[in-house]
Amino acid sequence: MNNFTFYSPTYFVFGRKTENEAGHYVKRFGGSKVLIHYGGGSAIRSRLLDRVKASLEKENIEFIELGGVKPNPRSGLVYEGIDLCRKENVDFILAVGGGSVIDSAKAIAAGVKYEGDFWDFYEGKPVTEALPVGTILTIAAAGSEGSGDSVITKEEGMLKRGAGGEALRPVFSILNPELTQTLPAYQTACGATDIMAHVFERYFTNTKEVEITDRLCEAVLLTMIKEVPRVIKDPNNYEARANIMWAGMVAHNNLVGVGREQDWSSHGIEHELSALYDVAHGAGLAVVFPAWMTYVMKHDINRFAQIAVRVWGCEMNFANPEETAKEGIERFKQFLTSIGMPITFKELGAKEEDIPLMVEKLGLGENGTMGSFVPLRAKDVEQIYRLAL
Template structure:
């Protein structure tokens, strides 16, 4: 096990009706916020009205910035930075899923900095301060409600890049599973794929003696599998949605990272995919991860065999460790397919004519991944396997 420091200051407020507390939570930090959200869904469901009523009751003023798209755009981030400076806003409230939260975090970075916020995403500079952010989560998937990460896409070259900084962890996040009942089955399953990816990226480590977090990861993964199948058939099952919502936060709040060195190569590859083709991030990960597994499993066959034994109940006597590892990959793909997710690029009509371009962009700053270092030719082969 590696040395580690774990500190997650995000206050989680979980359960039915908890969005009514948003005004009170904000009042402890500010008198004026930027209310940041996506399209019109929060207005159709009545959530927007409930949020506004809570803000009014608490005496918190607000300015709005709607329009966040999936794979949030840098241009809107820059607009948000300008609004916050003009209106002297000192807190940002993100109401939505990972894209809204990531956009809010990017705005929070840019407002307090004199340079170009994109520099942080291109690793030219390291952020040390940001405006505080609060969250009302409506789409459990990205885990950004308690993470230190933000992912944004620049329209100039369609680069999708991330930044990690402790200053980006939200001050509070409100998680009401009732707010997810309006999601389609497809949206729900894409979100679950994102959660499984966060778990897989942490699970496949070359660090030995990480038994506790291995077991925590395995338990979270099995919880996701069980409740994904329930929601696929019963999308209004509140108990299952509660399990999924909390699992998504746990999957990416770094509790499961303690003492480990995760991989993250699949995420870097998928960023090129969704950066160019605008595919939902979770759907892209359901395609890339099995291909990545197929390419790298020989780097630690025993870890993949353990994955099969403990998560997919592949019998210990199924065959050799390598046969068990390969069966585990097959069962992961089967799970994704069973909940309606794509597992190949051809399924979502993405051709193979830009694989070299994506591979080159992926490794512009050096190889990706830690389980096995991946260079341009490796990334291109994984994308080829994903076809």
């Protein structure tokens, strides 16, 4: 296990009706003028926004609103939010929605405190200062409610890039599983795939002797395998929704990733799919991850065989562990199909002729690489896209 530091200060408020406490926690964490940031009409139709506003009014906290966040959140709305916060002297941002809303809120929070272009952070500049962000989660998926990460799509060139830093970690997050019960099955499955992908990016590592985090990763994956079919069958299953919601946070606040090298190439490869086609991030990951697994499997057959046995219930073939590894990947694909996820370009709506463009937009050039489990060059990424055809 590698040396590590781990600091996860987000205050979590979990359970039924907890959104009604939003005003209390905004006040507790120093907010006096709030930007409520949200997505489309669901927060309005469900009266969630009304309940949040009432909780702020109860605490005599001023607020303004900025809706319109789309999946794969855009830079244009971030710039609008930064200008609005500066004009209105906002000192706290409350994100009401899923990962896209939270990521957009984080980008605004960083941009308000920065004299330059907020996009600098998404090109590698560290985020050291930001307005405090609180969240009310409505989709279990991205884990942004417990992480210091944010992903934004720049409309000029449709570049999807990430930024991160402890300054972006929410000061509090309200998690009420009831708020996810109205999600369509497809969105639920996309979120679940994203959660599993966050675990896979950490699980496939070159670091040795990481049994404790291996087992934590496996526990999250087994939970998803059990609970996702239950909520697709019964969207109102609160207990299954609760387990998925907490799994989403655990998968990405880095508890399961400390002390080990992490990969993250599959997320980068997928970002080009969702940037170009505006598909759900989880759906793109469902297409990319099995292809990536197939391409890099021989780098560490035993690790792939281990997850096949421990998570997918395969029998270990000691004479030929590669067969066990392949069976594990196949069972993963079967699971994705069973919950309604695409696993090919055709199912996703992606086109073979766009592969060179997506590879080029990654910016690897001739000698650049991405990922750490197996460092991938541009030609490797192209082959992974082609395996997904």
